[in-house]
Amino acid sequence: ESVSMVKRASMLDQHKKSSCARVRVAVRLRPYMEEKEEDKVPTACVRGLDSHSLEIVNWRNQLETMQYQFDAFYGDSASQREIYMGSVCHILPHLLIGQNASVFAYGPTGAGKTHTMLGNPDQPGVIPRAVRELLQMTRMAASAPENENWTYTITMSYVEIYQEKVMDLLEPKNKDLPIREDKDHNILIPGVTLKTINSFGDFDEHFIPASQNRTVASTKLNDRSSRSHAVLLIKVQKSQQVAPFRQLIGKLYLIDLAGSEDNRRTGNQGIRLKESGAINSSLFTLSKVVDALNQGLPRIPYRDSKLTRLLQDSLGGSAHSVMITNIAPEQTYYFDTLTALNFAAKSKQIINKPFSRETTQTVAAQPAMKRPREEAEATTSS
Ligand code: ADP
Numbered sequence: 001e002s003v004s005m006v007k008r009a010s011m012l013d014q015h016k017k018s019s020c021a022r023v024r025v026a027v028r029l030r031p032y033m034e035e036k037e038e039d040k041v042p043t044a045c046v047r048g049l050d051s052h053s054l055e056i057v058n059w060r061n062q063l064e065t066m067q068y069q070f071d072a073f074y075g076d077s078a079s080q081r082e083i084y085m086g087s088v089c090h091i092l093p094h095l096l097i098g099q100n101a102s103v104f105a106y107g108p109t110g111a112g113k114t115h116t117m118l119g120n121p122d123q124p125g126v127i128p129r130a131v132r133e134l135l136q137m138t139r140m141a142a143s144a145p146e147n148e149n150w151t152y153t154i155t156m157s158y159v160e161i162y163q164e165k166v167m168d169l170l171e172p173k174n175k176d177l178p179i180r181e182d183k184d185h186n187i188l189i190p191g192v193t194l195k196t197i198n199s200f201g202d203f204d205e206h207f208i209p210a211s212q213n214r215t216v217a218s219t220k221l222n223d224r225s226s227r228s229h230a231v232l233l234i235k236v237q238k239s240q241q242v243a244p245f246r247q248l249i250g251k252l253y254l255i256d257l258a259g260s261e262d263n264r265r266t267g268n269q270g271i272r273l274k275e276s277g278a279i280n281s282s283l284f285t286l287s288k289v290v291d292a293l294n295q296g297l298p299r300i301p302y303r304d305s306k307l308t309r310l311l312q313d314s315l316g317g318s319a320h321s322v323m324i325t326n327i328a329p330e331q332t333y334y335f336d337t338l339t340a341l342n343f344a345a346k347s348k349q350i351i352n353k354p355f356s357r358e359t360t361q362t363v364a365a366q367p368a369m370k371r372p373r374e375e376a377e378a379t380t381s382s
């Protein structure tokens with residue numbers, strides 16, 4: 001009996017380890033955006049089913065629908081607060097005890113990555129919410145009696161990874177920064193700018209001009225922002241003010257990834273094709289890393305790209321990681337949506353029924369030949 005107890009305990013331990021190394025994957029469907037032509041019928045090809053799954057048209061067979069399952073699914077009416085409360089806020093307490101975490105937004109350009117991470121003043125996204133809450137949490141913790149001899153410091157760095165080069169958005173003259181690993185296996189960027197933030201105002205003061213650095217570059221280079229990774233690092237340091245002067249450092253990466261669209265299909269050429277090649281290989285490595293972590297494989301290919309190398313100590317292992325995959329419902333995104341879903345899904349199922357398109361009409365349809373019951377059904381399926 002005691003043997004089985006030990007066995008169970010070690011299995012639990014194993015489970016704890018693997019569930020920690022796992023990357024949680026959430027999917028967020030953005031609302032349908034109206035076409036220019038007024039009378040165009042919406043052609044949404046994706047629909048949410050519940051808080052874990054969605055269904056999508058099977059383009060190979062119109063008589064079938066595909067259903068996908070995720071750790072979490074957020075439908076097109078989900079608020080910024082819901083995303084934050086459901087998938088992000090629970091990882092923040094770990095940062096105060098010296099653990100690392102990462103949150104990244106994945107998906108094709110136009111599907112809502114920046115909206116999810118940054119949002120706007122009326123609908124703030126993950127970044128402003130997490131920064132505000134971390135500031136508040138450290139303030140609270142600092143005033144707790146058991147932390148009498150400890151102080152908390154929050155610092156930020158903000159870099160862009162573009163064509164496998166790390167650039168400092170807080171100091172644009174730092175254009176190709178190295179990534180190093182110290183003897184304790186911490187990953188760092190020597191020479192990157194670090195700013196201390198004591199208030200949300202401090203954060204804004206550094207973050208807003210840095211984001212403009214990114215936007216300026218992007219208009220010059222034809223929307224480079226969709227082909228680079230924006231990596232915000234928030235570091236929480238807890239320092240003991242008396243001997244032995246212990247220090248705990250927790251790192252949080254908040255990342256707006258490059259667009260996952262296949263540029264060979266959308267017909268980008270010349271330098272843009274070369275750029276997208278580099279980006280695709282970096283995103284491809286990220287997908288291999290996430291897959292390897294979630295399948296519990298022994299070798300994780302962190303070193304195969306700058307992005308994953310930088311994330312090595314904050315993605316998998318004892319770190320807490322969440323990937324929010326953003327998708328769009330319009331037909332034009334269909335193949336990019338499928339690619340994103342196949343990467344994000346825990347499971348996929350083919351259902352033997354046609355995808356039902358809900359249509360909205362300004363005037364009630366008049367199917368004269370149908371009986372009332374069929375008429376009602378005709379509005380929800382076609
Ligand atoms: P990406 O960063 O993936 O290219 P964006 O975040 O820029 O995509 O989103 C494209 C457009 O869709 C923007 O105008 C954005 O405001 C809007 N949008 C995205 N997600 C939502 C949402 N959940 N609700 C309302 N508008 C959204």
Ligand code: MG
Pocket residue numbers: 113114115226256
């Ligand atoms: Mg964007």
